[in-house]
Amino acid sequence: MTIEKAVQQDPWGTNVEILPDFWVDPEKLSVMQDLMFSGINVMLTGDPGTGKTELTKRLAQAHNLPFHRVNVGAIRTPRDWFGHWEFIGGQTVFIQSEFVAAIQRPGIVALDEFNRVTPDIHNSIYTILDHNREVFIEETKQYISVHPCCIFIATENRGRSHTGTFMEDTAVEDRFETLQLTLPPVEVMADLLEKVYGATPDHALLLARITHKLNTLYHEESLSRPTGFRPAISAAALVKRGQPLNTALKYTFVNRFSPEGGVDSEQTTVLQVIQAYLK
Template identity: 25%
Template structure:
């Protein structure tokens, strides 16, 4: 835990959130669990818990039932009772369906690796970081798209010139490997390794991770030629875009899928997207943001278009519309249409004046929605 936390004196009846770890101290028979933090602060006395079913390493809510004053030797302690798990609080700037959020928490706390499956720009990458923040986990970002060989997860073979200018090959350890070593050093920190673009590495290379993701919990280290343990305090979250339309991806086979609990994400509902965009574009009027989000939602839900319109697109439209250089020169309706022509249609093949193209079909739909809303 961070050294910079303020310290706090607790008293009977206080309630707060903490994380318990196994008590290896003298009183471990009576109090199998110990914690040192109370919410954001550091407790001046160690917090002990006698409840048998406390989840180790998971945020829980507790109440102080006794403050044991210091004896001649020893510093005294706080005895707390566990009230139950804490529902994790994802950054309110990130939308995640409330039911998915609950499933995510339960599965993560049960130790599962999680696979986030969703269309482009539906928040998989930002959510992975928000999960780590919510659970006070160390976040390690690893992009699988750069993995070519199975060993690349742990170290990549690079050629470089040594001091005498002679080419030599060396292994450069990845941050994935470093996280495994750090996790051993810091058993009281939890690490979330985010394997982004999991289906954008070579399928054969991905096989190298199979034993890391099952109960074997080991991975081959090319630098030492030995198997590295995946410590208990390391968890994996992966993200994929699943579908034939995604070039450069490869199917995650059933045995690989089976090692994850998969959660399917989708774009936020209109009201949630409006709220997020309002926060990011405070100078834009709610009615303009509402139109940007409603039109995006209609396009996403139109079965004839198959337009998976990323939240990057709605943000891009708002970026244009909120800038005086762009919007001051135009009537509001013209500005909206111009912004959408670029931010929405520009993402698809073809031109807006070619009705037979994807961009043209989306443009026709946008025009009809705008006309209808008049």
């Protein structure tokens, strides 16, 4: 079955317009689905906490597709994609990876933290990610063809705040179309914090505003790290458990930043932002 025939089948290839309890820019959601149902690999970038990995899961659920996540950062050699050798019953046996099984069936394969390995680690899957969509596994002497309805979505954290990441080879970048995710608008984020995570309307709006302000300061290079959705979710959870709001903000937002520098520290900057919104 070709990818062209696959996309004509219903419900395969039919876009969803929204994802329950999750926000992504509607245009990007539409474009992303059009790409993946056309057999084109997608790369999701954006600040931490913008929902890159979660989006891949939600899309799999929305389209009733199997989901397989690969922690790319844990792969140590180019051959680890396909399996590993084990000594069993007096002989050395090659144990094939779940990745090999996943690419031979319909579903979404999420290549998480794709740039947390050196570029040579990607060499073994070049032919999987290009128009050939096949690979020869030397250990088992097998040619493996990627299923026409197997979708590849990679995620990356990029930028000055991320250590342990590597520049990609142009050959890898050329195999993906890139979409950059952003935080939900303040009002949408507040609505999610209230409906999904149990924050009160006032607290939800406060947390959303603080998150956006701190993330803006990062992009203005006034802070060394971005602020995503996660601190707000954690703060909402602490308040829901009975912690005072100031305590929740301290342990979720403030403590993520360095106290070095005293009154000129990043923690002081964060505290000033919080105090401004608490007035």
